[in-house]
């Protein structure tokens with residue numbers, strides 16, 4: 001009797017201790033963490049907003065960085081001078097801290113910081129003339145920044161959301177937010193909202209069932225133009241969206257009319273707005289890409305555009321004179337080898353703003369994050385973006401394996417001891433649940449044909465007495481073998497292989513590989529891939545295009561390791577994508593990436609993302625409780641579910657400054673044959689009356 005009692009007691013004690021620890025970390029015993037990757041390196045998009053004077057010759061000495069060099073700042077808007085100060089509740093604070101003369105540079109912009117998106121207002125005051133003329137750092141030494149978040153969590157109904165393209169019109173802040181679920185698969189959650197900054201009350205301007213992007217408000221504030229999906233909705237396009245331009249009353253979203261199918265327009269100066277009354281006129285000449293135009297509020301004779309000329313790989317900001325029909329290049333004279341995005345012009349038309357990588361300046365380097373904590377919509381789940389791809393947690397969650405092309409790396413969860421464990425091109429990582437320090441990966445090219453050589457290997461991370469950890473090839477047939485995932489007892493590995501001419505699933509011995517025993521799990525003229533084994537050993541989840549082979553549409557399935565019990569887990573509407581399923585530690589849910597929420601922003605206004613619609617979702621295995629975890633314009637993918645709760649804090653690492661090595665939208669032709677993107681252009685000529 002007695003020993004049993006002791007056992008029970010110690011079990012109880014352990015359990016209580018666990019609860020205590022859990023309480024100390026503000027978690028419940030079921031709390032967990034998810035880690036995922038965004039395409040490229042998200043820290044490469046280290047954007048700040050800069051401005052150049054329009055009248056002076058463009059040069060590096062008169063370019064001024066307005067935002068603070070923290071995190072990601074982009075898509076700015078210059079409000080009318082001081083119009084905002086009177087609206088802000090803390091104006092006394094502002095005025096006691098700074099003198100109003102000379103007036104500050106004021107900016108409204110989108111920022112992703114502290115794990116979430118917001119729209120910020122910055123006023124940058126500079127008191128004296130620069131000590132040495134033309135020295136930017138001297139000017140910045142003398143500045144005081146007032147920085148105010150314009151939206152609270154409550155303005156998005158306490159939901160996580162992406163924010164984009166703000167404009168301040170009188171007391172109304174007009175912007176895009178993704179906080180409302182459309183309830184329909186493959187429809188964007190992006191909609192235009194207006195928040196009254198005096199009262200904080202918020203109104204949706206986009207009708208339900210419709211997605212609106214890139215709002216542009218007329219200088220009078222009366223009308224707002226948007227790029228929008230019509231009744232047909234999103235067709236899966238991730239390059240140039242087939243949007244139409246609609247115009248509605250900024251006041252309440254009424255009098256909404258389609259003015260242009262797929263393009264830009266000039267609104268009539270008088271009378272009602274309709275397809276008939278709107279003049280569509282090509283503005284910029286052929287022979288170069290011109291996108292994201294911005295009108296000039298104080299001088300209707302020119303506009304600002306981002307261009308890509310055939311002679312350059314970089315996107316630059318130029319002015320286009322509508323009278324003389326000629327360009328004036330701006331940013332190419334300042335930073336020729338840098339992309340510049342989404343110009344906007346000051347109310348008096350003397351300054352043009354844009355965002356670009358802050359780069360490695362002589363200023364303080366911005367923080368590099370190994371793990372960026374994102375605010376999670378689920379209370380007992382913390383969410384991290386890794387600076388790398390294909391992350392996976394070790395069984396004790398104390399180490400992370402990931403891919404940083406080319407090569408596989410392991411790093412301690414606190415950011416220390418980062419080291420390469422495999423030097424060649426590889427993708428997917430997963431740790432053996434039993435044998436300590438064993439990481440599986442597949443080495444070879446990604447997205448290759450079934451017959452391309454890709455091999456599954458196991459790496460012994462801790463066996464590095466020759467300077468590089470030892471590894472073992474588990475497949476040797478020269479076909480496309482990838483996405484290994486071990487069974488919970490560590491004895492077998494499921495993987496996909498192209499050995500039959502199609503990518504199907506197989507199971508092999510975890511130690512001796514296919515030579516130690518090979519079992520075919522799925523068979524058919526389609527692709528089954530990205531498999532993962534459930535913690536109880538009874539299920540393998542995977543992605544498959546068997547519903548429409550070769551279409552690019554993938555759905556999630558589950559199957560028993562003995563080949564029985566196949567069932568569909570998730571389908572992202574007709575023609576949709578769902579990929580990279582991974583089980584929760586309790587085996588009741590999966591995390592995966594999907595286009596279920598469409599795109600959140602116009603791809604043309606962002607650096608290249610292959611699938612700007614990839615967001616991270618979780619759901620229960622019975623298909624219930626679908627939750628969207630991420631909101632942004634990046635391609636999020638390769639999620640992995642950890643075994644325990646990691647405190648929601650960023651983890652920094654020493655990695656040097658932002659590299660900014662991303663591509664512009666690489667689907668853009670070198671020599672374009674037609675010009676304008678779909679971002680609406682609202683002419684300052686517009687004097688529409690409601």
Ligand SMILES: *[C@@H]1O[C@H](CO)[C@@H](O)[C@H](O)[C@H]1NC(C)=O
Nearest residue numbers: 088089090091092093094148
């Ligand atoms: C005004 O500023 C003070 C000090 O920063 C802050 O504590 C307070 O919450 C602010 N009030 C509002 C309404 O934002």
Ligand SMILES: *[C@@H]1O[C@H](CO)[C@@H](O)[C@H](O)[C@H]1NC(C)=O
Nearest residue numbers: 113114115116149375376648
């Ligand atoms: C960061 O976000 C947390 C909530 O996740 C909030 O409590 C905190 O005040 C925020 N900090 C800043 C500086 O905004």
Ligand SMILES: *[C@@H]1O[C@H](CO)[C@@H](O)[C@H](O)[C@H]1NC(C)=O
Nearest residue numbers: 537538539560561562563564
């Ligand atoms: C296949 O495996 C599942 C669970 O792993 C089990 O429930 C089922 O009975 C098995 N079927 C056969 C035919 O062995």
